[in-house]
Amino acid sequence: MKNKLSNMMCLDLFLSSQNEEHYKAIEHHVTASEAITYPLKSFCLYADYFSTKMHNLNRLNDIITVKKFASKFNWNQNLDTIFKNEDFEAIVLTNKKQEIIWVNDGFKEMTGFHKKFALNKRPSFLQGEKTCKKTRDRIKKTIQLNEPFTGTVINYRKDKTPYKCEIKIFPLFSENTTHYIALEKAV
Structure with missing residues (x-):
């Protein structure tokens, strides 16, 4: 019984990872009585996998978008170095006047704006x-001074609740600094 349940859990993981075409090719091998007898045990594992996959895809899309800006403005930085090993929720891209020209979807999730x-x-x-003047x-x-900054600041969400934000x-520059990128996360 234990082996059969483990096998069903593995089958469940396998089936959930298949696209529609592959599933249709093998579905006749899976009987309905097996599916009804054993409840779905691996949904949490799949949900975690899916969540991680989506997070990584969103991160990659954000980086691709920033690289398009880099190409447009001829920035000299190696953006891969900036993003390497950085954990962030929001990206804020500003011009030289510090006016926001782009934010990622994580910005709305983090701030509500x-x-x-x-x-x-x-x-x-x-x-x-509560934002510290210093x-x-x-x-x-x-x-x-056109130098990188790392620190934590108290910011406020749209609903006026404060949160600590690591920034x-x-x-970002071609010959001179033209823009700034901020990688942010609530801590």
Whole structure:
């Protein structure tokens, strides 16, 4: 009985990973009585797998989008180096005036603000009463020096709830700095 249940769990994982064409080719080998007798035990495993897969695809799409901007603006940075080993939820891309020109979908998930709402605003619109002035000053000074910044700041979501946000800002340049990219995550 235990082996049969384990085999069904493995079969379930296998079947859930098949596309429709492959499944149709093998479905006549799976009997309905087996499916009814043994409940789905591996859904959580598959959901975790699917969630990880979607996270990785979204990350890859975000990186591809940033690379399109890099091509358009002739940035000299190796973006793979910037993204390597970085864990982030949101990406905020600003111009030299620090006006937002693009944010990823993770920005809305993290802040509650729609992407279109953020466009042409400065990232400081996320700051508020509990945002540390010293941290704001450090960000400003580091940007003026065209150096990378890493730190944590208190930001505010659309619903006005504060959250700690780890920010890593990198200047992007061709001959001179033209843009900034911020990789952010709630901590």
